[in-house]
Amino acid sequence: MGSRREEEEEDAPQSLLLTATDGRRQRGSNHSASPATAVVVFSTLVAVSGSYVFGSSVGFSSPAQTGIMDDLGMSLEEYSVFGSIMTIGAMVGAVMSGKIADQFGRRRTMGISEMFCLWGWLAILCSKVSWLLDAGRLSIGYGIGVLSYVVPVYIAEITPRNLRGTFTTVNQLMICIGVSVMWLIGTFIPWRTLALIGTIPCLLQVLGLFFIPESPRWLAKVGRWKDCESSLQRLRGENAEISEEAAEIREYTETLHQLSETRVFDLFQQEYVKSLIVGVGLMVLQQFGGVNAIAFYANSIFISAGFSGSIGSIAMVFVQVPCTLLGVLLMDVSGRRPLLMVSAAGTCLGCFLTGISFLLQDLQEDKGLSPILALMGVLVFSGSFSLGMGGIPWVIMSEIFPINIKGSAGSLVTVVNWFGSWVISYAFNFLMKWSSEGTFFIFSGICFLTVLFVAKLVPETKGRTLEEIQASMNPFRAN
Numbered sequence: 022m023g024s025r026r027e028e029e030e031e032d033a034p035q036s037l038l039l040t041a042t043d044g045r046r047q048r049g050s051n052h053s054a055s056p057a058t059a060v061v062v063f064s065t066l067v068a069v070s071g072s073y074v075f076g077s078s079v080g081f082s083s084p085a086q087t088g089i090m091d092d093l094g095m096s097l098e099e100y101s102v103f104g105s106i107m108t109i110g111a112m113v114g115a116v117m118s119g120k121i122a123d124q125f126g127r128r129r130t131m132g133i134s135e136m137f138c139l140w141g142w143l144a145i146l147c148s149k150v151s152w153l154l155d156a157g158r159l160s161i162g163y164g165i166g167v168l169s170y171v172v173p174v175y176i177a178e179i180t181p182r183n184l185r186g187t188f189t190t191v192n193q194l195m196i197c198i199g200v201s202v203m204w205l206i207g208t209f210i211p212w213r214t215l216a217l218i219g220t221i222p223c224l225l226q227v228l229g230l231f232f233i234p235e236s237p238r239w240l241a242k243v244g245r246w247k248d249c250e251s252s253l254q255r256l257r258g259e260n261a262e263i264s265e266e267a268a269e270i271r272e273y274t275e276t277l278h279q280l281s282e283t284r285v286f287d288l289f290q291q292e293y294v295k296s297l298i299v300g301v302g303l304m305v306l307q308q309f310g311g312v313n314a315i316a317f318y319a320n321s322i323f324i325s326a327g328f329s330g331s332i333g334s335i336a337m338v339f340v341q342v343p344c345t346l347l348g349v350l351l352m353d354v355s356g357r358r359p360l361l362m363v364s365a366a367g368t369c370l371g372c373f374l375t376g377i378s379f380l381l382q383d384l385q386e387d388k389g390l391s392p393i394l395a396l397m398g399v400l401v402f403s404g405s406f407s408l409g410m411g412g413i414p415w416v417i418m419s420e421i422f423p424i425n426i427k428g429s430a431g432s433l434v435t436v437v438n439w440f441g442s443w444v445i446s447y448a449f450n451f452l453m454k455w456s457s458e459g460t461f462f463i464f465s466g467i468c469f470l471t472v473l474f475v476a477k478l479v480p481e482t483k484g485r486t487l488e489e490i491q492a493s494m495n496p497f498r499a500n
Contacts, residue, residue, distance in 0.1 A: 055181030057188075058258045060234065065188050067229030068175050069195040071131055071168040073222045074138050076199020078107060078161050079316070084207025085215055089154070092212075099151055106155050108443040110162020111169070115435035118170035119428030126243075127175040127236045130167060132227055137164035139223040146216040169415075170435045174427065177419035178236040179256050182486045186352035186416055190345075193412025197345045200316070201338040237267075238487070241274040242424045266486075273488040274424065288430055296421045296494045299479055300434040303414035306471040308441025310368055311464035312406055314449040315399060325457065326378050326395030333396055337403050344407035351408075356483040357417060360409040361475045367405025369468035374398030376461030383458065398461070410471070414438075420482045423491040 082104040090100050114134070122130045137160045144157030173192050180188045199222075207215050234256060240249035249270065253263050288297055315322065323333035351360055375398030382391045422430040452460040482490050 055183060055257060055261070057181075057184055058256065058261075060256050060258075061180055061184075061188070063229075064179055064233040064256070065176055065191060067226055067233050068131065068172050069191050070222045070226035070229065071134065071165075071172045072192045072195035073199040074135070074219070074226070075165040075168055076196035076201075077203050077219050077222065078138070078165055078199075079196075080200035080203030081207070081215060081219060082107075084204060085212035088212040093149070093151060093154065095151055103151070103155055103158055105443070105446065107158045107162035107165075108439060108446065110159040110164075111166030112436055112439045112443065114163040114166020114168075115170060115439050116166075116432055118167040118435055119430070119432035121167060122171045122174065122431075123239075123242075123428035126239055127171055127178070128230055128233065130171045131175070132230050134164040134167040134171070135223045135227050137161070138168075139220055139227075142216050142219040142223065146213055146220075166435065166439060169438070170431050173415045173419040174431060175236055177416070177487065178238040179234070181257070182484060184353060185420070185487075186357060186483060187349055189416040189419060190349045190352045190412040192415060193407070194342075194345045194349050197341050197407060197411070201342055204334060204338060238270060238274075238424055241270050246271065269486065269488055273492070288426060288433065293426060293430070295478075296491075297430065297433075299421060299494075300414075300418050300430065301437050302474055302478065303417060304434055304438040305441055306365075306467060306474060307410055307414050308438060308445055309464075310365075310406075310410070310468045310471060311372060311402075311445065311461070312368075312411070313442045313446045314460075314464070315402055322375070322399060323392075323395060325453070326375075326382065326392050328392035328396050333399065336396065336400060340400050340404045341407045344404040345411065348408040348412060352413075352416070353483055356481050357413050358475055358479055358481045361413050361479065362472050364405050364409030364413070365468050365471035365475060367408065368402050368410060369465050369472065371398045371400070371402025371405060372461045372465035372468060374401060376458045376465060379457035379461065417479065417482060420487055420490050421480075421494055 086100060086104075089095060089103070090097070095103070114137075118130075121133065125133065141157040141159070141161030141164065144153055144160065148154040148157060173189050176189045176192065177185055203215065203219075206218070210218075234252040235248070237249045237253040237256070240246075240252055250263065250267050253267055253270075254261065257263050257266070348360065348364075374394050378391045378394035378398060381394070418431065418434050449460070452463075480490070480494065
C-alpha cells in the first residue's frame with residue numbers, strides 16, 4: 022500500500038494550482054452570489070471613464086478632419102499621419118502596460134495613463150503646427166494603449182464572480198459611447214472645442230481614483246495581505262463575510278510564489294500555451310474580422326456603395342449603443358461562449374451582405390439593391406460586433422491569465438490587438454482598390470473561422486472564480 026502511494030506521487034505529479042483550488046472548492050466554495058455594492062459600482066464607473074477616453078479618442082479624428090485640415094493647412098497625407106499615429110502610441114503603451122500595472126498597481130497605472138491622455142488633448146487644443154498635433158495624438162495613443170489593458174483587468178479583479186462578465190463588458194459599452202458622442206457632437210462644434218471636451222473624462226477619472234480601492238488580487242501579489250483583506254471588505258460591504266474569498270486568493274497567490282519568476286519568453290512554455298492561444302487568437306480574429314476597417318472608413322464605404330455617408334454613420338450609432346448594452350445585460354446570463362458565437366456569426370453575415378452589395382455594383386446588377394445591402398451589411402456587422410466580439414475578448418483576457426504572468430501576457434495580447442488594428446486600418450484602402458467585394462468576403466471568412474475557434478478552444482468562464490479559471494487552464498508544476 023505504501024509503495025503504491027509512492028508510485029502515484031512519482032508518476033502522477035499534481036498541478037499545485039488545481040490542487041489548491043479544488044481543495045478550496047471542496048471546503049465549501051459554493052457561497053451565495055455576492056451583490057453589486059456601491060463601492061464596486063463606483064469603482065467600475067471610475068475605471069470605465071478611461072474606456073470613454075479610449076472611445077472619444079478614436080471618434081475624434083473623423084468629425085475633426087475638415088476643420089483641422091482647413092485651419093492648419095494640412096494635406097490629406099499629413100492628416101492620415103495624425104489619424105494613424107495614435108495606433109503607434111497605443112502599441113508602445115500596450116508593450117509597457119502589464120509591467121507598469123504590476124509595478125505600480127492597477128489604480129496608479131490608470132492615473133499615469135490619464136496624465137498622458139490629458140497632455141495629449143491639451144497639445145491638440147493648443148496646436149498651431151502639425152508636429153504638435155501629432156505629438157498630442159501620439160501621447161493619447163500611449164495612454165489608451167495602457168488603459169485598454171488595465172481597465173478590464175482592474176474590473177475583473179474587484180467584482181464578484183457572478184457579476185464579473187457584466188461589469189467587465191461595461192468597458193466596451195463606454196468605448197462605444199465615447200465614439201458615438203464624438204461622432205454626434207463633432208458635427209456641430211469646432212474641433213478645438215471637441216478636444217477640450219475630450220479632457221473632461223480624463224479629469225473625472227483622475228479625481229475618482231482617489232476614492233476607489235486598489236485591486237485586492239494585486240495587493241495579494243505584492244504581499245500586502247492586510248491591505249488585500251481591507252480592500253476586499255470594502256468592495257464586498259462592511260458586513261459581508263469575506264474569509265472564504267480572501268483565503269482562496271491567499272492560497273492561490275502563495276502557491277504561485279512557489280513557482281519560478283516568469284519572463285516574456287516563459288509565456289511560450291507548455292503550461293501557458295492554452296491561455297496564450299485563446300487570448301492571442303481572439304484578438305487576432307477580432308481585428309482581422311474587419312472591425313476597424315468599418316469603424317474608420319464607414320463613411321467612405323457607404324459612399325462607395327451609393328448610400329448617404331452621414332445617414333449611414335448616424336444609423337450605426339443608434340445600432341451600436343443598444344447592442345452593446347444588450348451584450349452587457351446578457352453577459353452573465355447566456356455565458357461568454359454562446360454570445361461570442363452568435364456575435365461572430367452576425368459579423369460573418371454582415372460582411373457577406375456588404376460583399377454582395379459591391380459584387381452587384383461591379384456586375385451592374387440592380388443598383389437600387391446595392392446601397393440597401395451595404396447599409397444592412399454594415400449595420401448587421403456593427404450590431405453583432407457590439408453584442409459580443411467587441412467586449413468579450415477583453416473580458417476573457419482579464420480572466421484566463423494567472424497573476425504571475427498577467428502583466429507579460431496581457432501586454433502581449435494588447436499589443437497584438439493594436440498591431441492588428443494598425444494593419445487593417447492601413448491596408449483597407451489598398452484592399453478596396455484590389456477588390457471591394459473580395460475584401461468583405463475575406464472578412465466574412467475570418468468571422469466564420471472565429472465561430473469555429475470559439476466552439477473548439479474558448480472555455481466558458483461564467484460563474485467561476487478567477488482562481489478556478491486560471492488553474493484549469495494553466496496546469497503548473499512545482500519547480
